[in-house]
Each structure stands twice: as C-alpha cells, then as structure tokens.
Amino acid sequence: MKRIYMDHSATTPVAPEVLQAMLPYFSDKFGNASSLHGFGLEAKEALEDSREKMAWLLGAKPEEIIFTSGGTESDNLALKGIARRNKDRGKHIITTCVEHPAILETCHKLEKEGFAVTYLPVTGEGLVDLAALEAAIRPDTILITVMHANNEVGTIQPLEEIGKLAAEKDIYLHTDAVQSVGKIPTDVNSLGVDLLSLSAHKLYGPKGVGALYIRRGTKLESIVQGGGHESGLRSGTENVAGIVGLAKAAELCQENMEKDGHRLTKLADRLAGLVLGKIEDAWINGSMQRRLPGSLNFGFSYVEGESLLLFLDAKGIGVSTGSACSSHKLQPSHVLLSLGLRPEQCHGSLRITMGRSNTEEEVDYVAQCITEAVERFRGISALGRK
Numbered sequence: 001m002k003r004i005y006m007d008h009s010a011t012t013p014v015a016p017e018v019l020q021a022m023l024p025y026f027s028d029k030f031g032n033a034s035s036l037h038g039f040g041l042e043a044k045e046a047l048e049d050s051r052e053k054m055a056w057l058l059g060a061k062p063e064e065i066i067f068t069s070g071g072t073e074s075d076n077l078a079l080k081g082i083a084r085r086n087k088d089r090g091k092h093i094i095t096t097c098v099e100h101p102a103i104l105e106t107c108h109k110l111e112k113e114g115f116a117v118t119y120l121p122v123t124g125e126g127l128v129d130l131a132a133l134e135a136a137i138r139p140d141t142i143l144i145t146v147m148h149a150n151n152e153v154g155t156i157q158p159l160e161e162i163g164k165l166a167a168e169k170d171i172y173l174h175t176d177a178v179q180s181v182g183k184i185p186t187d188v189n190s191l192g193v194d195l196l197s198l199s200a201h202k203l204y205g206p207k208g209v210g211a212l213y214i215r216r217g218t219k220l221e222s223i224v225q226g227g228g229h230e231s232g233l234r235s236g237t238e239n240v241a242g243i244v245g246l247a248k249a250a251e252l253c254q255e256n257m258e259k260d261g262h263r264l265t266k267l268a269d270r271l272a273g274l275v276l277g278k279i280e281d282a283w284i285n286g287s288m289q290r291r292l293p294g295s296l297n298f299g300f301s302y303v304e305g306e307s308l309l310l311f312l313d314a315k316g317i318g319v320s321t322g323s324a325c326s327s328h329k330l331q332p333s334h335v336l337l338s339l340g341l342r343p344e345q346c347h348g349s350l351r352i353t354m355g356r357s358n359t360e361e362e363v364d365y366v367a368q369c370i371t372e373a374v375e376r377f378r379g380i381s382a383l384g385r386k
C-alpha cells in the first residue's frame with residue numbers, strides 16, 4: 001500500500017541532502033569539538049560553520065546562537081534562564097493559552113518557584129489581542145513569550161507588533177518558532193525578538209537537535225551545568241552531526257521557502273475546498289488569512305477525530321487529531337478550547353499538515369477518504385445528525 005504522510009507538524013523526514021551532509025560526522029569526522037588536535041578542530045570547524053549558517057538565516061550574529069537538544073530544551077532554557085537570572089528585576093511573565101506544552105509546563109514550574117504568570121486569551125482565530133497584552137504588562141514584567149506559529153491550528157501571531165510593545169517597555173521577548181522557522185520568514189530583527197527557539201526535526205532535519213537565538217546583552221542563566229560548552233549556557237559535548245544536519249536543513253528550507261510556501265498554500269486550499277464542499281457541518285479551526293502554508297485543522301460535527309484518524313491510517317494516510325504531544329490524552333485540546341470551541345466540537349478535529357512530498361493527487365485521495373470516513377461514522381454515530 002502506498003503511504004501518504006500529512007503530519008509534518010509532528011515531524012518531518014530527514015532530507016536526503018541533510019543525511020549526506022551529516023554522515024561524515026558519524027565516521028571519519030567523529031572528533032570532539034573541544035579537543036585540541038586535528039580531529040577536534042575538524043569537528044569545531046563544522047560546529048562554527050553551522051552556527052554561522054544558522055545566524056545568517058535568522059539575521060543574527062554567530063555568537064547569538066546556542067545549540068540544544070531541540071525545541072523543548074530551547075524553550076526551557078529561554079524561560080527558566082531568563083526568569084531565574086532576572087528575578088531581582090521582577091517576577092512576572094506573560095504568555096498565551098495556546099502555547100506548546102514545552103512553554104506551558106515550564107511556566108507552571110516557574111509559578112511553583114514563585115513567579116507570576118499571565119496566560120493571555122486568544123481570539124476565535126487563535127490570535128493574541130494586542131490590547132489585552134498591553135493591559136497585562138506590569139512594572140515587574142520581565143518576559144513575554146508568544147509562539148510565532150501554532151502547532152495545532154497553524155495561526156501566525158502578530159509578533160512584529162508584540163516586539164515593538166516589548167521593546168518600548170524594555171521587556172524581554174521570546175518566541176517559540178519551532179513551527180515557523182523554514183516555512184515563513186523568521187528574521188529576529190524584523191520580528192523584534194530577544195530569544196527564539198527552533199528545532200531541526202520540524203524542518204527536514206534530524207530529531208534531538210535544535211537551537212536558541214539569544215540577542216547579545218540578554219542575561220540568562222544555564223539550566224544544565226557541566227563543562228561550559230556553548231558559552232557556558234549549554235554544557236555537554238555538542239551533537240556535531242545533528243548540528244550540521246540542522247544547518248543544512250534550515251538552509252534548504254530558506255532556499256525553497258517561497259516556492260514551497262506557494263505550493264503548500266495551494267494544496268491546502270484545494271483540500272479545504274474539496275472537504276468543505278462535500279461535507280456538511282464542517283469548518284476550519286484557526287485563521288484562514290494568517291496561517292502556516294500547508295497547515296489545516298478541520299472540525300467535523302458528530303464524529304470523533306480519533307475514529308477518523310484510525311480510518312485514514314488503515315488507508316495508509318498519516319494525519320493527527322491535534323498535536324502529537326497531546327494525542328495520547330483524552331482531554332480536549334487546550335488550543336481548540338482557547339479558540340472558543342465546545343468540548344464536543346474539539347473531539348471532531350483533524351489536523352492535516354502537508355510538506356515537501358505531498359502532491360495534488362494525494363490531496364484528492366485524502367479528501368475522498370475523509371469524506372468517506374465522515375459519512376460512515378456519522379451514519380453509525382449515536383449523536384446522529386439533526
């Protein structure tokens with residue numbers, strides 16, 4: 001059976017060019033970047049080349065890039081690092097209700113350490129209300145953290161405006177850009193952010209590696225103690241092969257961003273048109289205007305998203321109900337609830353995130369399978385149709 005993957009917000013395959021770039025660093029060029037001999041220097045050179053590449057892609061300076069084990073660690077380092085180091089200036093943090101668990105759980109942890117956190121509500125499309133953000137700012141606010149693009153509904157936040165507000169008030173601004181880097185422009189100066197998290201496996205790089213951009217002059221403390229790697233902010237022998245893969249993957253995304261974005265937007269519009277044209281009581285969650293290319297979150301009344309997912313899986317199609325991180329929980333998605341959906345509406349959601357491999361032919365087949373699945377489950381649903 002031909003398999004169709006449409007869950008690129010959960011993870012992506014490693015691009016062939018990325019794998020090729022990484023391979024030598026598992027064998028011939030295996031050195032420890034801290035060693036002073038030729039083996040070490042070879043690894044160090046690859047590490048610093050990758051740092052320069054990542055910096056260039058983000059409009060940053062090489063010394064402003066720290067490599068980590070991925071998005072989750074970057075988010076933890078940014079939030080805990082800023083909060084603990086700047087607690088003498090204030091103990092208030094502002095975030096949103098629709099963040100990834102890597103942010104929300106870290107905020108909960110910081111609340112236990114005595115920090116106060118404001119969780120901003122969002123509009124029905126998932127957008128932060130700038131007036132509400134401004135009203136939430138207090139004299140003791142030290143950090144604002146707002147994700148660039150949402151992993152469940154694909155909504156893109158007005159970061160530029162938030163950046164201006166944060167700069168005016170002299171408050172650090174962090175963004176979880178794990179879903180946006182490689183898909184839409186993420187120049188740190190245009191966005192006005194002081195810290196930015198990213199992860200390789202969401203942009204056709206390997207799992208277990210990511211980076212944190214830290215604007216020069218931003219004060220934060222390390223959360224991992226050890227040999228003082230990465231300017232003392234992230235100890236531990238660097239994952240050189242992974243880092244080389246991250247830089248290569250990010251470079252490829254940058255080169256193809258416009259072309260890929262255009263193609264994926266067209267594919268998503270096609271799928272949305274086909275599905276909404278054929279199925280009643282169906283809708284798109286999130287924003288149609290400010291949305292990641294290739295990302296769709298459908299809502300269907302009277303069906304369970306899990307049933308749809310399993311039906312599609314049996315046809316070789318990989319999609320998700322919400323985020324990969326929350327799909328094992330039975331609670332309705334915190335993101336969809338924040339958008340104002342009722343719990344029963346959240347249960348009928350299906351997230352489809354397209355990527356490099358997907359074609360128009362696949363879109364047509366997936367649309368047909370979704371239609372078949374919804375009709376079948378509605379036919380046997382106890383809730384029935386009105």
Ligand SMILES: *Cc1c(COP(=O)(O)O)cnc(C)c1O
Nearest residue numbers: 070071072100102151178179199
């Ligand atoms: C996937 C994801 C993360 C976590 O990144 P990992 O590299 O898997 O730890 C964080 N934030 C968002 C928005 C994500 O989509």
